[in-house]
């Protein structure tokens with residue numbers, strides 16, 4: 055089973071993989087897929103959308119995908135770390151520059167998942183739907199690449 059390009063929802067994802075690589079991260083400018091090595095015992099840490107929201111866009115969630123091959127089985131175990139379900143996540147005051155507005159509205163993780171479902175149906179990104187002002191590094195909301 056492979057996985058189409060996406061960002062994760064929580065703060066961080068910790069992924070451990072069998073020795074068959076398949077996880078790929080998108081590097082920007084120019085866009086290219088980079089295969090993440092899978093040394094035994096290693097965990098890959100992926101930043102998710104709620105971390106981007108929390109840091110007001112200072113840290114960006116990473117587009118990634120998983121590719122598989124017919125020759126060798128690949129197993130990966132992701133652990134999704136995020137806030138408790140009833141906790142509202144909003145941009146940290148210390149991440150918003152003086153005189154600027156928070157770029158995103160506050161959401162809980164379950165509320166974010168609802169927005170993400172809506173985003174999937176409309177081809178938008180969940181973070182774009184939660185955005186209320188421009189991000190500080192104003193190079194626009196990243197657009198997911200085509201697979």
Ligand SMILES: O=C(O)CCC(=O)C(=O)O
Pocket residue numbers: 057062069071076077118119120130132
């Ligand atoms: O299979 C992998 O290494 C990635 C899994 C993943 O991206 C996810 O479950 O969100």
Ligand SMILES: [Fe+2]
Pocket residue numbers: 060061062067118
């Ligand atoms: Fe993922």
